[in-house]
Amino acid sequence: MKKAKNTRETILQEALDMASHLGLESITIGQLALRLKMSKSGLFAHFQSKENLQLAILSHAASDFKYYVLLPALATEAGIPRIKKLVNNWIGWGERLTGGCIFVNASIEYSERKGKIHDFVLFLQEEWIDSLVKIAESAIRTGDFEKDIDTKQFAYELYSMLLGFHYYHRMLKDKDIRIRQEKALDRLIRNYQVTKEQVSPKSP
């Protein structure tokens, strides 16, 4: 049983990497078999169809993402340190794949396609946005962020910054983008942060 699980994970990690740069729609069981030096029929036995393979890749990516990005962030001090940790983990996770974050790529690829893949990508992305909202809420609880901020607005602005990073890094190959992204994050946090003047009550 262990061997079977490991084989499946090896296949899915390779398939995930392939999908990250070719696109989830472009990978085939045949191409993957070539890359893994496995028989096409052996691989077909694992997944039965291209769609099952695509869903398995996304599912594998989602649990990998949870393990490398979300859980270590949740294990970090809540508030601004947790936000910074989450951003760093997100960037680090994308770096582990030849084509960068599969969810960004799949969101573009499937936004106008209907079906199971689209629905699964959407589900995972809504979960991700929700965790950004929750992380902003935890920063309110620690007193890092002002109480009346719009946490969904924060989530939009934070994810926009990451999408911009993905674009500058992957398409433009901009060498300064990590520095720019950090500047943008600091500015974003400042916009939501409790300022020292506001800690002491203002005159009426």
Next chain:
Amino acid sequence: MKKAKNTRETILQEALDMASHLGLESITIGQLALRLKMSKSGLFAHFQSKENLQLAILSHAASDFKYYVLLPALATEAGIPRIKKLVNNWIGWGERLTGGCIFVNASIEYSERKGKIHDFVLFLQEEWIDSLVKIAESAIRTGDFEKDIDTKQFAYELYSMLLGFHYYHRMLKDKDIRIRQEKALDRLIRNYQVTKEQVSPKSP
């Protein structure tokens, strides 16, 4: 000659729309012929190869983008009004295509693919980023933005906001995203704007 030009433009506008939602890599001369109710050989005579068709689509999109997005913004008062006009035009242009902005989609699709399409997308995207930098420079000249701002940083933050809009609008189908995007733009502008306090010289 006029007819020929119009036929070509009709073909390319249809092809551009198709590419915006299927992806530039997925369209074929055969599928396009079906959609246009033209003969495949007739269409082939126009473009000779799939790659030529893809390049022609991008070229058509680039001149359409210039006409609808850039030029009307340049004809608007420089500074903050021009920035807002550019953003509105960008969003309006994406709305005219079933799958939204072709350049965002193609940047994701071609970031790890080598060849003429990649190079052309990159060229067009560098031109676009450059025009965002120039528009920030013009806001410095009008006195709207502070003199010492990092205009490349502004371009990154502005385009990130638009990429976030594209994602929320296309993938998440978020109905509030236009309001969120406008809030984010106002905040972004405020971060670079000359504040009233700073207009009068500070004490040394």
